[in-house]
Amino acid sequence: MTAHSLTALAPVSLALTxxxxxxxxxxxxxxxxxxxxxxxxxxxxxxxxxxxxxxxKSFYGPGGSYVMFAGKDASRALAKMSKNDEDISSSLHGLTEKEIGVLDDWEKKFEAKYPVVGRVVS
Structure with a gap:
């Protein structure tokens, strides 16, 4: 019987796009x-x-806990852990270092779970 060794593969990013x-x-x-x-x-x-x-979609679709973020850039709201309409914005102006860290954590969660399909342009 021949012994086989397994080699760990480098992690692959799912967000290739x-x-x-x-x-x-x-x-x-x-x-x-x-x-x-x-x-x-x-x-x-x-x-x-x-x-x-x-x-x-159970979170972001109609009736979901985060439906207010669907179809929008939710950066500011996620950083502030807010669901208020006035916080649902792409603006990062005035966020604290802690809030930026929270946003970075959300971004990592999204990267691990959902594919990137594009970008928002002005």
Whole structure:
């Protein structure tokens, strides 16, 4: 009998499209992916990167706990751990170092769970 050894493989990033996002979205275009049209995917942006969160539609779709983030850049709200409409914004202006850290943690969670499909442009 021959002994076989296993070699650990380097981790593979699932967010391959992040290096070259395939789609650019204006804020108005992103809003079309807010979960109200069941024929379209659900997108949420963080720091301008658009994630396809359709697999998490129980959270981001109609009736979900985070439905207010669907179709929007939720960076500020996630950093502040807020669901208030006035915080749902791409603006990072005035955030504390701790809030930026919270946002970075959210971004890592999204990267691990959802594919990047594009970016938000002005």
């Amino acid at each position: 992040d290096q070259n996002p395939s789609m650019d979205f204006t804020a108005d275009q992103l809003l079309q992916y807010n979960g109200t049209d069941p024929s379209k995917p659900i997108y949420v942006a963080i720091k301008g990167r658009v994630f396809d969160v359709t697999t998490g």
